[in-house]
């Protein structure tokens with residue numbers, strides 16, 4: 418067998434890059450986020466994994482709300498800064514222009530092509546990180562990022578990243594149609 422066992426510290430390749438928004442002492446705070454995914458169809462639920470040491474962990478527990486914002490390529494420097502510096506040390510409230518949707522204490526980033534606001538549904542505790550499950554209350558975009566009222570990846574130009582080598586990438590070309598290409602599969606009898 419030519420396969421190598423590469424150990425346990427492994428990650429999805431790639432991960433979408435997001436900014437997790439909360440309120441800390443009445444002000445917006447954002448941390449870079451890679452460990453998150455949609456986990457339920459109806460109601461729509463997202464799970465975000467946040468280290469116990471982060472201010473964001475305390476803020477979600479306090480306010481019971483959070484937002485997930487998808488930055489564009491030209492926001493990498495600010496986004497990475499939010500992944501290096503904690504609100505416990507620096508005020509990050511002025512980095513982005515924000516707006517508010519239906520929830521209190523849930524800042525959304527104006528410049529992001531897609532932002533989702535969630536109310537806390539559940540918490541699962543793990544040794545280093547806690548999984549916060551949030552129910553989607555609303556999602557926001559701009560006309561220029563939509564096709565037929567649906568977020569269009571080509572127009573959004575999101576950033577993905579890889580761990581453990583810590584690289585940012587942009588998305589490539591469309592290569593297929595989901596829930597459709599599989600119909601072409603023919604099983605050899």
Ligand SMILES: Cc1cc2nc3c(=O)[nH]c(=O)nc-3n(C[C@H](O)[C@H](O)[C@H](O)COP(=O)(O)O)c2cc1C
Nearest residue numbers: 448449450451452467468471472473500502503504
């Ligand atoms: C690209 C990137 C992705 C990250 N993803 C996560 C993550 O999914 N979960 C997490 O707990 N920390 C993650 N971090 C680290 C936090 O964003 C970072 O520790 C941040 O300073 C915490 O801010 P806070 O203390 O203000 O909440 C990531 C950092 C980077 C650079």
